[in-house]
Amino acid sequence: MSRISVRGFAVASATAVTTVGAVVGVASGTPQAADNDFEASAADATLLADIPVGEQAQVQVASLSQQADAQAAAADAAAKKSVEEAARIQAAKDAEAKKKAADEKAEREAEAKAAERASRSDVRAPSSFPQQSSYSVSEVQAIARQMIPGDQFQCFSNIVDHESSWNYRADNPTSDAYGLVQANPGSKMASVASDWQTNPATQIKWGLNYMNDRYGSPCGAWSFWQANNWY
CATH class of the missing domain: 1.10.287 (Helix Hairpins)
Structure with a gap:
């Protein structure tokens, strides 16, 4: 009623x-x-008859307006939640993409380092050079150019210039240092081959291994040599 x-x-x-x-x-x-x-x-x-009949309609309109406001508020909340969820999903995707990019970069760097290490070790073995009774400085340098990576040769050459002036028979009278890179004692170079006293290729191979192992590269060894006058 x-x-x-x-x-x-x-x-x-x-x-x-x-x-x-x-x-x-x-x-x-x-x-x-x-x-x-x-x-x-x-x-x-x-007096009661004077009350407008449209009051009932106004009450209904007010009720409908309240319902519409409630629905609009619910729609806004749902939209906000949807936007937040979309932002969360996008943030997760961005984080995953960054992680993937970082992993790929790390993998490429690891491959590059592996290739660099391989290039350092991938040199001609001393046994691949024909044996000679003696070698000139130019011949020893030619062998070194074939064994030392191109970007490291000058550093290697600088050290040999100071240590032996490219004399593969250089024998230090005050110590047991011997050869192109003045290994001390010279017998250390037997780890490469037994002909370390007469084969410059054997000495170059040992010197390159030493510089790579201790300083990372001939250029690393040269930097240390410049600061200390030894390596």
Whole structure:
């Protein structure tokens, strides 16, 4: 039952009661009281009748507006949650992409280092050079150019210039150092081949291994030599 119908029912009930009271009043000889009650009821009915019928529609519109606001708020919350979820997913994808790129970079660097190490060790073996009874400086240098990586040759050459002036039979009178790179003692070079005293290729191979193992490269050894006048 609507608000208006309830109030109408109340007015009708009050009017009916008042009417009955008026009749009773007349019967009891008090017509004035009955007239007053009847007029009051009529006035109440008139005031209630003045309430606009559209009030019910306004209440319904207000309810619909509240529902619409609630739905809009829910939609906004859902949209916000969707945006946040999309941002989280994108952040995860970005992090994964960065990790993948970093892993790929590390792998490339590792491969490059491995290739560098391989290039350092991938030199011609001393036994691949024909044996000679003696070697000139130019011949020894030619052998070294074939055994030393191109970007490291000058550093290697600088050290040999200072240590032996490219004399593969250089024998230090104050120590046991011997050969192109002045291995001390010279017998260390037997780890490459037993002909270390007479074969410059054997000495070059040993010197290259020593510089790579201790200083990372001939250029690393040369940097140390410049600072200390030995290596």
